[in-house]
Amino acid sequence: MSKPQYALITGASAGLGLAFAEQLxxxxxxxxxxxxxxxxxxxxxxELTDQHGIKAHYLVADLAHPDAPDKIFEQCQNNQWPVHTLINNAGYGVPGDFDHVDWATHQAQLNVMLNNLVKLSYLFYPAMKKAGCGGILQVASLAGLAPPTAGHTLYGPMKAFVIKFAHSLHLEAKDFGVHVTAVCPGFTYTEFHDVNGTRKRMNSLSKSLWMNADDVVRQSLQALADNKPVKINGWRNRLIALMTRLFPDKLIRALFQSNIQKYRQRSSD
Ligand SMILES: NC(=O)c1ccc[n+]([C@@H]2O[C@H](COP(=O)([O-])OP(=O)(O)OC[C@H]3O[C@@H](n4cnc5c(N)ncnc54)[C@H](OP(=O)(O)O)[C@@H]3O)[C@@H](O)[C@H]2O)c1
Known part of the structure; x- marks a missing residue:
C-alpha cells in the first residue's frame, strides 16, 4: 500500500487552521x-482520526522560535510523513503603537508570520517540485492589500509581504506542477480577536463584513486546487480590494481612516 500524502497545517488548534483540518x-x-x-x-x-478514519499526527511547536521549522521538517522526515500540502496559517494581531510594543513581541510576530512561513515553504517546497505536484497555501489577509492604519503596525505590512512572496513562488512553481496560493480573508469569526483582546471593539463592526471560517476555508482550498495566485475571500472583500486599486490613493486612504481606523487599537486607547 502506498504511503499517505500529508497536509501540514500550522495554527491548527483553532479558527481557520481547525477548519482547514476538518475540511481536509x-x-x-x-x-x-x-x-x-x-x-x-x-x-x-x-476526533478527526475517529470520525474520518484518516492518518493524523500533531506536532507541538512554537513558531516564534527561529529553529521551529527545522524541527518540524526533521520530525516529518524521521517519521516518513511526506508533505504534499503545506498550509502556513498560524498568525495573530498585536494591538498598539510600534514603539509601545516590546521588541520580544515584535520579534515573535515576525518569526511566526514572516520568517518561519518563508522557512517552512523553503524546506517543504523542493520535495513537491521533485514530485511534480503538491501545494502551498499562504494565509495572508485583506489587510495586506488595504491601505495602512495606525496601530497593529506590523500586521498589514507582513501580510503584504506574504501576498507578494506567494505570487513570486507561484510563478516559479507553476512550471513544476506545484500550486502556490495566497488567500486574503477579511474579518472572519475565529478566536483571532479574542486572543488580541479586541473582540468588544470589533463587535460594533457591521455583521455584513464578517465571514465564517468554514466558507473562507472552502474557498481557499478551491483556490489552491485551481492554482490561483491570490484569492480574496468574499465579494465584499473583493470589492474593497478593487476600490483600493481603482480609487485615487488619497480618497481610499481617507475612507480607511474614517471607517477602519477606529477598529485598530492604539496604545493611547
Ligand atoms: N480572523 C480574521 O479576521 C482573519 C482575517 C484575515 C486573516 N486572518 C489570518 O488567519 C490566520 C489564522 O488566524 P485565525 O483567525 O484562525 O486566528 P485564531 O483562531 O486565533 O487561530 C490562530 C492559530 O495560530 C496558532 N498560533 C499562534 N501563535 C503561534 C505560535 N507562536 N506558534 C504556533 N502556532 C501559533 C494558534 O495556536 P496555539 O495558540 O495553540 O499555538 C491558533 O491555532 C492568521 O494568519 C491570521 O492573520 C485572520
Missing amino acids: AAKKTALILVARRAQRLQKITQ
Missing part, C-alpha cells in the same frame, strides 16, 4: 497539525 479530513487527507496547545491538538487529532 472530510476529504480523507492525512494530516499533520501544528500549534502550541498540545491538549487541543491531541483532542482534534483523535
